[in-house]
Amino acid sequence: MDIRHLRAMTPGCGESAFFDNAGSALHTEHVTRTVVDHLMLEARIGGYAAEDREFERIEAVYGSVARLLNARPEEIALTDGATRAWDMAFYSIAFRPGDRILTSRSEYPSNGLAFLQAKQRHGVSVEPIPDDEHGQVDLDALAAMLAEGGVRLIAVNHVxxxxxxxxPAAGIGALARRAGALYLLDACQSAGQLPLDVREIGCHLLSAAGRKYLRGPRGTGFLYVDRELVTQLEPPQLDLHSATWTGPDTFEIRPDARRFETWERSIAGLLGLGAAVDEALALGLDPIRARIDTVAERLRAGLSGLDGVRVRDRGAVRSGIVTFTKEGRDAQHLVDGLRAAEVSTSLSRPSGAKFDDRSQKPAEVVRASAHYYNTDEEIDRLLDVVAKL
Known part of the structure; x- marks a missing residue:
């Protein structure tokens, strides 16, 4: 992996030491140009004509996302973000009173709110799965919960x-299949930094964002739906793209995953997403994963060596997300100080995960999320600023 070349393709690398890739990563010049070129085409000939002209390129995006996931193009829906993709999947499930939803203790707040709404609407129960000694989903505990019966859905975040x-996404998938439970994996933080194979993972549904580790535009995302399941799920909303009005009181819903799309969307954004996915595929997800691991572990080691700094990461397997606190300094102070020194990080609030009931859980942490284009010099710069703040 030629890091110098990859950084040269990324104009933002010259602006700051960028460690906010789990928030919204830096685009390559090619991704940006893909979006801008289509907007300029729309400006010249109009949005409808521009979409018609780029029909084949738009269709190719489905194939690219399918290759990313080892899925089929008809199992892919393109959306305006990860939350929309996840919502379209979750709200299409016909819950019944007494159904059980099992989820991770570190679940994202948006997903947790949807679970609670389903609890109020349908009388389901929402049950966090205990963590194991590493802080991740305890597979033995999950197996025991599934053995009790009545589980309609397992919905967890991958990272x-x-x-x-x-x-342990694949371990969860094996247990879900054995128990006959639906499995929805939120891969918004893992798509683009980890290899994702839906056949190996065993999930029925997977949602992801374009803007994070995939380095695509904001306002883009995608949903995978197992083709054996798709016709059993009715989208929470329909329009003339997802269904056909066949008579005064009849309609037919599309038979593929595009039943979860809407007609109006940003074509420029979707083409940009396709360009970003193609770049990730060209580099290879295994080399990307290896490089991110190297950068993140060096960052963890450096932070651990600073006085008063505590790395907060857990897990038997770790991602490119590195979280830490510093004694006597609140996390926002650290984020602001780093930003002033042109080092981009973000603030994360474990306190927002209400299913995580650890007594020692920090309220706020600094999140420094590494990508393959980060360098040793940038890590040293971050460490130096944290040491001096």
Whole structure:
């Protein structure tokens, strides 16, 4: 992996030491140009004509996302973000009173709110799965909960927004299939930094964002739906793209995953997403994963060596997300100080995960999320600023 070349392709690398890739990573010049070129085409000939002209390129995005996941193009829906993708999947499930939803203790707040709404609407129960000694989903505890019966859905995040860990997604999938439970994996933080194979993971549904580790535009995302399941799920909303009005009181819903799309969307954004996915595929997800691991572990080691700094990451397997605190300094102070020194990080609030009931859980942490284009010099710069603040 030619890091110098990859940084040269990324104009933002010249602006700051960028460690906010789990928030919204830096685009390559090619991704930006793809979006801008289509907007300029729309400006010249109009949005409808521009979409018609780029029909084949738009269709190719489905194939690219499918290759990213080892899925089929008809199992892919393109959306305006990870939350929309996840919501379209979750709200299409016909819950019944007494159904059980099992989830991770580190679940994202948006997903947790949807679970609670389903509890109020449908009378389901929402049950966090205990963590194991590493802080990730305890597979033995999950097996015991499934053995009790009544589980309609297992919905977990692949990589929490804090903690730095990677959930045992394939192990969860094996248990879900054995128990006959639906399995929804939120891969918004893992798509683009970890290899994702939906066949190996065993999930029925997977949602992801374009803006994070995939380095795509904001306002883009995608949903995978197992083709054996798709016709059993009715989208929470329909329009003339997802269904056909066949008579005064009849309609037919599309038979593929595009039933979860809407007609109006940013074509420029979707083409940019396709460009970003193609770049990740060209580099290879295994080399990307290896490089991110190297950068993140060096960062963890450096932070651990600073006086008063505590790395907060857990997990038997860790991601590119590195979280830490410093004694006597609140996390926002550290984030602001780093930003002033042109080092981009973000603030993460474990306190927002209400299913995580650890007594020693920090309220706020600094999140420094590494990518393959980060360098040793940038790590040293971050460490120097944290040491001096």
């Amino acid at each position: 929490p927004t804090y903690d730095g860990l990677v959930q």
